[in-house]
Amino acid sequence: MILDTLGVGLLGTSTPVFNTVLQCSQRQQALENSKVWGRPGLSLPPHYAAFVNGVAVHSMDFDDTWHPATHPSGAVLPALLALAETLPVKPSGLELLLAFSVGIEVQGRLLRFSKEAHNIPKRFHPPAVVGIMGSAAATAKLLGLPAAQSIAALAIACSSAGAPMANAATQTKPLHMGNAARGGLEASQLALLGLEGNTQILDLESGFGAFYPDYVPYPLAEVTPTSHYSWVLEDQNIAQKRFPAHLGMHWVADAAIEARAKFLDKYPNADLSQIKKITLRVPSSKYVDCPLPLSEHQARHSFQFNCCTALLDGEVIVDSFSKSQMNRSALKEMLWKVRLENPQDNHSSFEKMYCEIAVETTQGETFTARCNTFYGHWRKPLSHEDLVRKFRANASTVLTADVVEGIIYTVDRLDTNQDCSMLWSYMHFNKHVMHRDERRYSALA
Amino acid sequence: MELGGVTRSTRYLSAISAARGLHKSALDVVERPAPEETVTSSFGRFIQSVQPRHLSPTVLQRSKRMVLDSIGVGLLGSTTDVFELALQHCQHMYAPDDVSFVYGRQGVKLSPTLAAFVNGVAAHSMDFDDTWHPATHPSGAVLPALLAISDMFHNNSKPSGLDFLTAFNVGIEIQGWLMRFSNEAHNIPKRFHPPSVVGTMGSAAACARLLSLDRNQCSNALAIAASLAGAPMANAATQSKPLHIGNASRLGLEAALLASRGLEASPLVLDAVPGVAGFSAFYEDYAPNPIASLEEHEHSFLIETQDIAFKRFPAHLGMHWIADAATVVHKTLVGLKGGSVSPNLVQEILLRVPLSKYINRPFPETEHQARHSFQFNACTALLDGEVTVQSFHTEALQRPELLALLSRVRVEHPHDNPANFNIMYGEVEVTLVSGDVLRGRCDTFYGHWRNPLSQESLQKKFRSNAGAVLSNERVERLIEAVEGLDHLDDCKPLLAQLQ
Numbered sequence: 001m002i003l004d005t006l007g008v009g010l011l012g013t014s015t016p017v018f019n020t021v022l023q024c025s026q027r028q029q030a031l032e033n034s035k036v037w038g039r040p041g042l043s044l045p046p047h048y049a050a051f052v053n054g055v056a057v058h059s060m061d062f063d064d065t066w067h068p069a070t071h072p073s074g075a076v077l078p079a080l081l082a083l084a085e086t087l088p089v090k091p092s093g094l095e096l097l098l099a100f101s102v103g104i105e106v107q108g109r110l111l112r113f114s115k116e117a118h119n120i121p122k123r124f125h126p127p128a129v130v131g132i133m134g135s136a137a138a139t140a141k142l143l144g145l146p147a148a149q150s151i152a153a154l155a156i157a158c159s160s161a162g163a164p165m166a167n168a169a170t171q172t173k174p175l176h177m178g179n180a181a182r183g184g185l186e187a188s189q190l191a192l193l194g195l196e197g198n199t200q201i202l203d204l205e206s207g208f209g210a211f212y213p214d215y216v217p218y219p220l221a222e223v224t225p226t227s228h229y230s231w232v233l234e235d236q237n238i239a240q241k242r243f244p245a246h247l248g249m250h251w252v253a254d255a256a257i258e259a260r261a262k263f264l265d266k267y268p269n270a271d272l273s274q275i276k277k278i279t280l281r282v283p284s285s286k287y288v289d290c291p292l293p294l295s296e297h298q299a300r301h302s303f304q305f306n307c308c309t310a311l312l313d314g315e316v317i318v319d320s321f322s323k324s325q326m327n328r329s330a331l332k333e334m335l336w337k338v339r340l341e342n343p344q345d346n347h348s349s350f351e352k353m354y355c356e357i358a359v360e361t362t363q364g365e366t367f368t369a370r371c372n373t374f375y376g377h378w379r380k381p382l383s384h385e386d387l388v389r390k391f392r393a394n395a396s397t398v399l400t401a402d403v404v405e406g407i408i409y410t411v412d413r414l415d416t417n418q419d420c421s422m423l424w425s426y427m428h429f430n431k432h433v434m435h436r437d438e439r440r441y442s443a444l445a
Numbered sequence: 446m447e448l449g450g451v452t453r454s455t456r457y458l459s460a461i462s463a464a465r466g467l468h469k470s471a472l473d474v475v476e477r478p479a480p481e482e483t484v485t486s487s488f489g490r491f492i493q494s495v496q497p498r499h500l501s502p503t504v505l506q507r508s509k510r511m512v513l514d515s516i517g518v519g520l521l522g523s524t525t526d527v528f529e530l531a532l533q534h535c536q537h538m539y540a541p542d543d544v545s546f547v548y549g550r551q552g553v554k555l556s557p558t559l560a561a562f563v564n565g566v567a568a569h570s571m572d573f574d575d576t577w578h579p580a581t582h583p584s585g586a587v588l589p590a591l592l593a594i595s596d597m598f599h600n601n602s603k604p605s606g607l608d609f610l611t612a613f614n615v616g617i618e619i620q621g622w623l624m625r626f627s628n629e630a631h632n633i634p635k636r637f638h639p640p641s642v643v644g645t646m647g648s649a650a651a652c653a654r655l656l657s658l659d660r661n662q663c664s665n666a667l668a669i670a671a672s673l674a675g676a677p678m679a680n681a682a683t684q685s686k687p688l689h690i691g692n693a694s695r696l697g698l699e700a701a702l703l704a705s706r707g708l709e710a711s712p713l714v715l716d717a718v719p720g721v722a723g724f725s726a727f728y729e730d731y732a733p734n735p736i737a738s739l740e741e742h743e744h745s746f747l748i749e750t751q752d753i754a755f756k757r758f759p760a761h762l763g764m765h766w767i768a769d770a771a772t773v774v775h776k777t778l779v780g781l782k783g784g785s786v787s788p789n790l791v792q793e794i795l796l797r798v799p800l801s802k803y804i805n806r807p808f809p810e811t812e813h814q815a816r817h818s819f820q821f822n823a824c825t826a827l828l829d830g831e832v833t834v835q836s837f838h839t840e841a842l843q844r845p846e847l848l849a850l851l852s853r854v855r856v857e858h859p860h861d862n863p864a865n866f867n868i869m870y871g872e873v874e875v876t877l878v879s880g881d882v883l884r885g886r887c888d889t890f891y892g893h894w895r896n897p898l899s900q901e902s903l904q905k906k907f908r909s910n911a912g913a914v915l916s917n918e919r920v921e922r923l924i925e926a927v928e929g930l931d932h933l934d935d936c937k938p939l940l941a942q943l944q
Contacts, residue, residue, distance in 0.1 A: 017708070123722040128672065156685055159641065159676035160692065164714070166723030167672045172710035175703075176672060193530050197685035206803070207679030210636045286720030 001064055002100065003411045004240050004387060005073040006037075006427065007394035008063050011244075011318070012056035013038035013430075014397060017171050034082035035428040038398045046082040047182045047189075050135075053078035054181035058127070058174040060321070061300045062244035062394075067236055067351050067378065068111035068118045068126075069247075075131030075180035076103035076138045081424045083139050083185055091142060093417030101231065103138025103184075106154075107131065108232030109220060110202075114212040120248070120285045120348040121165055128163035128176040129211050135184020143188055148199075155197025157187035158208050168287050169301035237378035239350070240387060243316040245299075248288050249306035250374040251355035252280060256310035258369035259357045266367075272312060273330070274361050277337055280307055281356035283349070284342035292335055296321045307357065308334040318393075400431045485715040487735030488622075489664030492615055492650050494739050497607040497931075500614060504746045505931050507753065508614050510903055511575055513927045514755050515584040516548075516943070517910035518574045521834070522567035523549025524913060527684050531566045531691065545596040546944045549914040557593040558695045558702075561648075564589035565694035569640070569687040571834070572816045573759035573910075578751055578867050578894065579624040579631045579639075580762075586644030586693035587616035587651045592943070593698065594655050595936055603940070604655060606933030614746060616651025616697075619667075620644065621747035622736060623715075627728040633763070633801050633864035634678055641676035641689040642727045648697020649704075658705055668710030670700035671724050681803050682817035752894035754866070755903060758832040760815075763804050764822035765890040766871030767796060771826035773885030774875050779830070781881075786828050788849035790877050796823055797872035799865070800858040808851060812837045823873055824850040834909075915942070 012018055013036075033043030037053050044052065057063050057074035066072050080099055084091050091099070107130040111117045117126070136157035140150040160183040163176045201207040202217055209215035223229050239247060264270055282303050290302035299305045299321050308331055309320045319325055346353055356370045373379045382390070388408060395404045407426045414420060500508075522528055532547065545560030547553045548567045555563065568574050568585035575584050591612055595604060604612070620643040624630040630639070649670035653663040673696040676689045714723040715733055725731035737744070754762060778786050798805075798819050806818035815821045815837050824847055825836045835841060862869055872886045889895045891902075898906070904924060911920045919942045926939040933939070 122720060123726045125672075155680060155683070156688070159638075159680045159685055159689060161677075162675040162726070163672035164722045164724065164726035166711040166714050166718065166721050166726075167668060168721075170668075170710045171708055172669050172672055175669070175708075179673065190530070193533060195527070195530055195684055195688075198679040198683050201677075201679055204677075204679045206635060207677050210675075210677035210679075284720075286718075 001073045001104075001238060001240075002077060002414070003391050003408065004064055005057055005077050006407060006411070007391035008060065008244075009037050009053055009057040009074075009078070010398045010427070011062065011394040012059035012174075015056070015059040015174075017059050017174050018052065018056050034085040035424050037427045038430050040428055040430050040433050046086050047186050049082040049085075050079040050185050051178040051182040053082065053178075055174045055178035058177035060244035060318070061173075061246055062241055062318075063177075065239045065241070065247045065350065066108070066111075067239075069120060069350050070107060070111060070126035070130050071177065072104050072107050072131070072134060072238070074177045075107075075127050075135045075184065076100055078178075079103075079135040079139050079181040079185040080142055081427070082181075083142055083188075084420070085424050087142075090419055090421045093414035093420040095142065096420050097415055099138045099142040101233070102141045103134040104233055105231055106137035107134040108236065110208065112232075113215055113217045115214050116212055118349055118351070120283065120350065122286075123165060124211050125163050125165050125168055125173070125176050127180050129161050131177065131180030132157045132161045132183045132187075133208070135181050136187040137184070139185045139188040140191065143192060145188065145191060149191045151199055151201070152191035152196050153184075153188040155199070155201035155207075156190050156195060157184050158201050159197070160187070161208075162211055165287055169290070169298050171295070171297055173297065237381055239377045240382050240390070242374075242376045242382070242386075242390070244318055244321065245306055245316065246288050246301045247350055248282070248285065248303065248353065249300070249316070250376060251353060251371045252282065252303050252307045252357070253310040253316045254374040255355045255357040255369045255371035256307045257314055258371070259359050259367045260311050260314055262367045262369065263359060263361075273333070274363070275311070275334065275337060275359055276362045277339065277360040278307060278311070278334070279339050279341060279358040279360075280304070281341045281343050281346060281354075281358075283346045283353045285348050289340060291338070292332075293326070296323075296326065299326055303340060304335055304338040307338060311359070398431065399426070399429050403429050482735055483713055483716050484733040484735045485664050485667065485711075485713055486660070487738075488619065488650070488667055488715055489660040489662075490738065491736040491744075492619070492654050492663040493658065493660040495611065495615060495654075495744065496739075497611045499739065499744055499746075500607075500611060500931075501746070501749055503749045504614060505610065507748050508610055508617065509927055509930055510755070510900075511584045511617070511753060512588060512610075512613065512930065513907050513924065514575055514903060515568055515588045516923065516927070517907035518571070518759075519548040519564055519567040519585075519589070520914050521573065521910035522570035522687075523547070525567070525570040527570050527687050528563065528567045531563050531688070545593040546940070548943070551944065557597050558698050560593040560596070561590040561698050562691040562695035564592065565691035566687045569690035571759035571837070572686075572761055573756055573834075574690070576754045576756070576762045576866065577621070579621075580633060580866055581620060581624065581639035581643050582690060583617045583620050583644070583647060583753070585690040586620075586640050586648050586697065587613060589691075589694040590648045590652050590698040591616070591655055592940070594652060595940055600937070603935040603937055606930040606936050606939070608655070609936050609939075610931055612651045612655035614748070615654045616647040617748055618746050619650040620647035621751070623724070626731055626733045628730050629728055631865060631867075633799070633866065635802075636678060637727050638676050638678050638681055638686070638689050640693050642674050644690060644693030645670045645674040645697045645700075646724070648694050649700040650697075652698045652701035653704065656701055656705055658701065662704045664712060665709050666701045666704035668712070668714035668723075669703050669708060670697050671714045672710070673697075673700060674724075675727055678803060682806070682814050684811075684813055686813065752897055754893050755898050755906070757890075757892050757898070757902075757906070759834055759837065760822055760832065761804050761817045762866055763798070763801065763819065763869070763871075764816070764832070765892060766869060766887045767798060767819050767823045767873065768826040768832045768871075769887035769890040770871040770873040770885040771823045772830055773887070774873050774883045775827050775830040777883050777885070778827075778875075788846050788853075790879075791827075791850060791853055791875055792878045793876040794823065794827070794850065794854045795874040795876070796820065796854060796856045797859050797862060797870075797874070798856060799862045799869045801864045805856060807854065808848075809842070812839070812842065815842055819856065819871075820851055820854045821847075824854065827873070827875070
């Protein structure tokens with residue numbers, strides 16, 4: 001999860017939204033500074049570093065997704081790295097991993113307190129709800145806060161939680177992640193200074209329960225030195241995306257690719273304009289139903305767009321969302337031909353949904369395919385090779401090969417590393433920018 | 446052919462959709478007669494196009510009162526622990542962008558967003574700031590951000606007093622409009638703390654206005670702010686509550702700044718789009734309406750028809766009814782028995798108040814809890830004949846006479862006493878050991894919008910608050926500056942006294 005998150009974060013530093021928030025954050029200067037990913041020489045106060053790096057991670061909707069639905073890592077990792085950099089005694093790799101796991105675990109536990117949380121969200125964007133709590137928990141852990149202050153951190157974070165779904169599929173969505181990372185870190189800092197909140201914040205309907213109509217919390221099991229603790233991540237694996245779009249798009253892409261293969265198998269030289277009609281059977285989810293997306297953000301949240309891209313190209317990749325690819329006339333024409341159906345048995349849940357596609361040709365023939373579990377889903381996780389391949393592809397847009405390998409190596413051995421500060425140092429390079437120090441480094445190398 | 450017909454109308458709708466980049470769910474919204482007229486865009490337009498001349502005398506007068514009161518409570522609030530904590534936090538984490546002033550800390554500067562944050566915390570730190578109907582604390586979310594921005598402008602291009610007042614009123618107006626989109630918002634809140642919901646939006650609107658953003662940027666500022674809004678009620682009556690206002694102010698300013706740099710967000714954030722919650726996420730019942738164009742309609746600011754309440758002592762608004770009711774009994778008791786009130790005389794105290802969990806606290810332990818306790822405020826008023834700033838100091842909280850009275854309190858929630866600041870009342874019934882029963886009732890406390898503080902009383906409150914941290918000279922100059930704000934060519938005279 002850490003490797004994947006770093007990779008998508010590096011890739012995300014090339015987006016306009018990242019540049020906007022970076023400019024905005026640069027007004028501040030600070031006593032302590034944490035590195036901005038992919039911007040050699042540029043540091044920001046830890047909160048703002050967590051903010052911009054968090055935005056980078058979610059800027060292309062390329063980061064991991066869990067069940068119940070949220071993007072857990074992006075809210076936690078940027079906050080932890082920003083914080084770790086400022087600590088007088090740097091944490092060991094194991095301490096970092098532990099704090100990270102705490103941040104993930106808290107999110108998983110909180111999501112299980114509500115049935116509604118198990119479905120694709122409609123009201124509040126989950127990273128803004130549970131993500132900030134995870135960030136607060138993780139940073140509290142890394143700071144070594146006692147229990148009472150950790151509770152305060154959660155309570156303070158809760159007052160900054162929650163962002164409505166309407167900003168999904170817009171340029172502002174990535175800020176939900178950035179704000180989750182920053183808000184959680186800030187909450188821990190305030191708790192460390194002695195700020196208090198409601199000590200029963202997770203128990204009350206008027207507390208964290210405000211974000212759910214059906215909130216039924218229960219206490220976590222005790223952790224003793226000798227017993228085994230059962231982490232949510234052990235029972236429920238995570239999905240890592242193969243291309244930068246909303247998770248629902250991955251079922252559609254896989255189904256479309258299969259239908260396309262069947263079509264081309266029978267008619268190897270077929271012209272795809274022979275397609276008369278495309279029917280997609282998907283779950284009902286308004287914010288990813290976008291017949292004619294205009295921006296890349298909308299395209300990443302459009303069943304129709306991802307279907308047509310997959311049909312045309314046999315794949316959906318990072319470049320599929322570029323302006324030139326989005327403006328292709330063949331693609332635009334095909335978009336008119338797509339019709340959505342929402343079968344009753346297709347639940348709006350990343351655990352249960354499927355996608356069925358029916359491609360009808362002008363000849364009257366129909367090719368169908370169905371995807372129940374796309375490759376990358378937690379039921380069919382990416383192989384280690386493919387995960388590393390994704391990381392290399394992402395990270396190489398910003399880093400040189402040796403730095404890329406350095407990160408892979410460091411993350412792989414994170415639990416045995418006594419000093420993990422190389423990690424944020426590596427994130428600080430950019431092959432397109434020769435920073436003074438870097439020049440010195442390469443000269444020595 | 447039927448298929449062609451369907452295709453044609455689909456194409457038409459899809460063309461609109463394409464032109465607006467809307468999701469399918471929003472197509473229903475678009476089918477209204479004027480496609481430009483989304484609720485969201487009407488707000489953006491209002492913020493950008495309203496002019497000083499639209500401010501009526503009543504609006505001017507009332508808003509200046511709000512500005513004065515807010516500065517005063519902010520200055521007083523700069524003496525609190527929570528303020529000190531927030532300030533240390535900001536100074537530690539962020540070296541000064543040395544632009545914007547901090548209440549009660551002469552010479553200390555912070556970056557504009559952080560100044561807005563700490564000054565907002567100050568304003569709400571003692572729950573002494575203004576309250577409106579529907580319920581929220583509107584000024585504390587807006588004023589700190591505007592003052593912080595004003596500090597940002599170069600000395601030669603500070604906004605005029607009238608520009609400042611216009612922006613301030615935009616911030617208040619937007620809050621009032623948003624709250625009227627929900628019936629639930631008319632009652633004492635249970636789920637989200639209103640300043641964190643509408644306050645953030647008001648701050649964004651006001652800042653967008655003072656920064657002269659174009660109407661699209663104004664709409665985007667609101668939409669970005671929506672993703673920063675919403676804090677649950679559970680942190681009310683704790684030390685974290687003041688941060689709700691601080692964050693509302695700061696985050697609204699951030700949203701406006703982000704919008705000014707081109708960040709875009711949902712163009713339908715204020716509209717009711719089924720299946721995708723925008724601002725509606727914060728309410729069970731949300732029915733928005735667009736603000737009519739200023740070119741076609743004479744705009745009437747809400748503050749004109751719905752005045753605001755200023756508090757006489759630093760506690761939740763509900764406490765003011767019960768305190769006034771208890772004061773009546775206190776006077777009667779003193780009249781009967783002479784001297785001071787002794788708990789030994791009292792057998793039982795019955796309070797008739799609305800049902801609202803977060804202000805029903807029999808034995809508050811902290812000042813924050815005490816400010817949110819019917820019981821505490823009733824007993825304090827019964828003992829002392831008044832509730833003041835000092836009533837919440839630690840020694841006062843722990844007085845044995847007070848504790849004795851607290852143990853004799855019973856609370857009732859009559860059906861005719863709803864949790865609504867426009868309708869509620871407070872009744873105190875004290876049964877003496879002698880058997881006599883003394884009653885006091887308050888329907889409208891002095892300071893409520895139905896019985897507003899006189900200008901004299903308001904200034905007295907200000908002098909007492911501001912005087913805690915500023916010299917008398919500065920205090921008087923501030924009063925003067927705010928009084929003449931609409932005539933100032935630039936707001937330097939106001940800012941100078943706060944630096």
